Amino acid sequence: MTPEHQKLLKITEATAKKLEKLHLQTPWDVVLHLPLRYEDETHIMPIKDAPLGVPCQVEGEVIHQEVRFKPRKQLIVQIRDDGGSVLFLRFIHFYPSHQKQMAEGKRIRAVGEIKHGFYGSEMIHPKIRDAENSGLAESLTPVYPSVNGLNQPTLRRIVQTALEAVSLHDTLPDELLGRLKLPHLAESLRLLHAPPPEYGIYQLSDGTLPAWQRLKFDELLAQQLSMRLARQKRVSGQAKPLTGTGAWSDKLLAALPFGLTQAQQRVLSEIRVDMAQTHPMHRLLQGDVGSGKTIVAALAALTAVEAGFQVAVMAPTEILAEQHYLKFKQWFEPLGLAVARLSGSQRKKAKEQNKAAISDGLAPIAVGTHALFQDDVQFQRLGLVIVDEQHRFGVAQRLALKNKGSDVHQLMMSATPIPRTLAMSFFADLDVSVIDELPPNRTPVKTRLVNSARRAEVEGFVLNTCRKGQQVYWVCPLIEESEVLQLQTAVDTLAELQTALPELTVGLVHGRMKAAEKAAVMDEFSSGRLNVLVATTVIEVGVDVPNASLMVIEHAERMGLAQLHQLRGRVGRGAAVSTCVLLFSEPLSDLAKARLKVIYEHTDGFEIARQDLNIRGPGEFLGARQSGVPMLRFANLEEDLYLLEHAREIAPRLIAERPDIVEAHLARWLASRENYLGV
Ligand code: ADP
Numbered sequence: 001m002t003p004e005h006q007k008l009l010k011i012t013e014a015t016a017k018k019l020e021k022l023h024l025q026t027p028w029d030v031v032l033h034l035p036l037r038y039e040d041e042t043h044i045m046p047i048k049d050a051p052l053g054v055p056c057q058v059e060g061e062v063i064h065q066e067v068r069f070k071p072r073k074q075l076i077v078q079i080r081d082d083g084g085s086v087l088f089l090r091f092i093h094f095y096p097s098h099q100k101q102m103a104e105g106k107r108i109r110a111v112g113e114i115k116h117g118f119y120g121s122e123m124i125h126p127k128i129r130d131a132e133n134s135g136l137a138e139s140l141t142p143v144y145p146s147v148n149g150l151n152q153p154t155l156r157r158i159v160q161t162a163l164e165a166v167s168l169h170d171t172l173p174d175e176l177l178g179r180l181k182l183p184h185l186a187e188s189l190r191l192l193h194a195p196p197p198e199y200g201i202y203q204l205s206d207g208t209l210p211a212w213q214r215l216k217f218d219e220l221l222a223q224q225l226s227m228r229l230a231r232q233k234r235v236s237g238q239a240k241p242l243t244g245t246g247a248w249s250d251k252l253l254a255a256l257p258f259g260l261t262q263a264q265q266r267v268l269s270e271i272r273v274d275m276a277q278t279h280p281m282h283r284l285l286q287g288d289v290g291s292g293k294t295i296v297a298a299l300a301a302l303t304a305v306e307a308g309f310q311v312a313v314m315a316p317t318e319i320l321a322e323q324h325y326l327k328f329k330q331w332f333e334p335l336g337l338a339v340a341r342l343s344g345s346q347r348k349k350a351k352e353q354n355k356a357a358i359s360d361g362l363a364p365i366a367v368g369t370h371a372l373f374q375d376d377v378q379f380q381r382l383g384l385v386i387v388d389e390q391h392r393f394g395v396a397q398r399l400a401l402k403n404k405g406s407d408v409h410q411l412m413m414s415a416t417p418i419p420r421t422l423a424m425s426f427f428a429d430l431d432v433s434v435i436d437e438l439p440p441n442r443t444p445v446k447t448r449l450v451n452s453a454r455r456a457e458v459e460g461f462v463l464n465t466c467r468k469g470q471q472v473y474w475v476c477p478l479i480e481e482s483e484v485l486q487l488q489t490a491v492d493t494l495a496e497l498q499t500a501l502p503e504l505t506v507g508l509v510h511g512r513m514k515a516a517e518k519a520a521v522m523d524e525f526s527s528g529r530l531n532v533l534v535a536t537t538v539i540e541v542g543v544d545v546p547n548a549s550l551m552v553i554e555h556a557e558r559m560g561l562a563q564l565h566q567l568r569g570r571v572g573r574g575a576a577v578s579t580c581v582l583l584f585s586e587p588l589s590d591l592a593k594a595r596l597k598v599i600y601e602h603t604d605g606f607e608i609a610r611q612d613l614n615i616r617g618p619g620e621f622l623g624a625r626q627s628g629v630p631m632l633r634f635a636n637l638e639e640d641l642y643l644l645e646h647a648r649e650i651a652p653r654l655i656a657e658r659p660d661i662v663e664a665h666l667a668r669w670l671a672s673r674e675n676y677l678g679v
């Protein structure tokens with residue numbers, strides 16, 4: 001927090017540091033630090049009318065005080081109110097000052113919840129005030145999220161100071177507010193920070209209260225405005241239009257053992273229309289696991305190459321980059337097109353050679369991890385960037401990508417479907433194509449939930465599957481706390497399977513292996529030399545071995561829905577009937593039960609994503625930190641859909657007609673959030 005801000009808020013640097021721990025950097029942030037809940041100290045409740053288990057304030061004379069030592073040391077105070085009812089107040093932690101404050105004969109007020117306790121009606125650790133020297137509160141008392149060393153009265157004082165210090169003029173015109181039936185901002189904030197006593201303390205926490213709706217609307221509007229401006233900026237930017245001749249893509253199509261599905265053809269033409277524009281494409285290609293995004297990407301890449309440009313294909317993990325590299329090489333080399341490859345773990349010499357091929361333009365296509373976008377990699381004529389599983393990239397990597405090519409076309413691919421509401425709000429600057437059809441002749445994967453006590457039966461199933469000439473993935477549990485532990489379980493599982501199934505060849509791939517070792521094992525598996533592949537979740541994305549027809553996932557109860565769906569998508573890619581066995585261990589948490597039920601009942605990735613969103617909420621769904629998408633603080637995309645729709649409708653009109661409002665609104669809401677535009 002700057003010294004000016006500290007001065008405005010009348011706080012010391014030490015206090016400012018504490019506010020920063022609450023992510024409060026400016027007076028405006030403080031104004032938006034809204035209460036968690038409220039307490040009512042505006043009126044006195046007769047003890048006999050006070051409801052149980054609800055915070056309330058009572059007042060009475062202390063008629064008895066004593067310290068008892070059984071069952072443990074505690075201070076017991078008895079008060080009697082004007083109606084003659086008696087209440088016990090009980091303190092387990094207390095100081096002599098408490099005893100003095102509540103001496104017999106004193107008139108005190110106590111705020112807390114009344115419960116039926118050991119001594120009859122009692123309050124435990126109520127907040128105590130001297131009734132003679134303090135008036136009743138005029139507004140309800142807000143209780144804020146806080147940190148150690150910052151007490152509620154101080155925080156309340158700072159918020160009140162901020163409310164005075166910050167200009168709360170309305171950025172939105174009265175006509176608009178009237179139409180949406182929303183109150184003014186100043187009024188809304190004052191209400192929420194210091195509500196008059198006629199409001200109920202629960203009513204105030206209800207998001208449908210107009211004051212809350214106003215804040216939510218402002219937040220959603222700011223987000224829509226910034227996204228639209230980002231789109232305008234992109235659309236007015238320059239990029240080389242890439243129109244293909246069809247020379248190479250037709251050859252590749254002719255060489256494929258299959259034809260494209262209707263859905264693949266449709267999305268490919270959507271992508272090609274975008275690529276032919278003079279501004280950068282920003283398109284997300286969504287399709288369930290196994291829907292065939294890679295070939296679409298390859299054909300889009302060929303279009304760029306036909307137009308005389310280079311293509312970068314970026315994958316989030318080395319294994320996936322390797323897979324893409326092999327696939328692209330298999331498709332492109334027969335056409336006489338060289339594919340370069342860059343990864344972090346490559347030997348220096350190989351890296352230099354590949355970099356040279358990229359900068360000389362000898363390689364029209366480069367596949368790799370984010371190593372592709374390190375500073376010393378120079379493309380000769382980069383025209384298209386394809387990013388697979390884009391949600392798995394961190395913010396830094398996406399920024400690197402952005403800096404590399406603000407003027408190139410971008411195609412992002414994701415198998416984690418983004419539900420409509422999320423796409424609408426967070427990806428307003430992203431056009432979306434959806435492959436909503438699986439390639440023909442896929443047999444749906446059967447899902448089995450099996451208690452891990454029946455592991456031996458599952459091993460028998462593994463043996464039978466392999467005897468039919470098919471292959472098996474065995475995925476080891478995710479152990480978040482420790483990669484070493486996770487590796488240990490994988491090693492143990494390998495040993496156990498080798499002992500139990502001596503007739504099978506079992507291999508192991510895990511996150512700690514060198515890239516070359518991983519590639520070697522993956523290669524053994526895809527070529528069929530291994531029957532069973534034991535893996536930590538590194539195989540989660542993208543691996544494509546059609547002969548694998550059984551997937552066993554251990555401790556499935558620890559995994560998220562998206563991850564389970566992705567894993568399951570590794571089987572069911574060939575003609576054989578495929579099975580996914582989810583081993584679980586009891587006891588199951590409610591969340592785990594809910595997740596297993598969803599994955600058992602559904603195979604459609606979009607439906608699973610929708611359910612996931614319901615279970616987890618959008619914040620966790622997107623993984624705010626990982627995705628770099630700033631989450632909404634006030635609005636909730638499911639509950640406040642109608643506000644989002646209004647914001648979406650109003651944003652373009654404001655941009656067209658009232659740039660002054662747009663500027664003021666964004667200045668206020670995005671001041672400390674330069675990343676709001678999304679990376
Ligand atoms: P994902 O969308 O999960 O990335 P892939 O691109 O890896 O899926 O495709 C999954 C499998 O389906 C691959 O083996 C691919 O060759 C095959 N495939 C893709 N399109 C078709 C199609 N139209 N007909 C038959 N098989 C296809």
Ligand code: MG
Nearest residue numbers: 293294388542
């Ligand atoms: Mg894929």
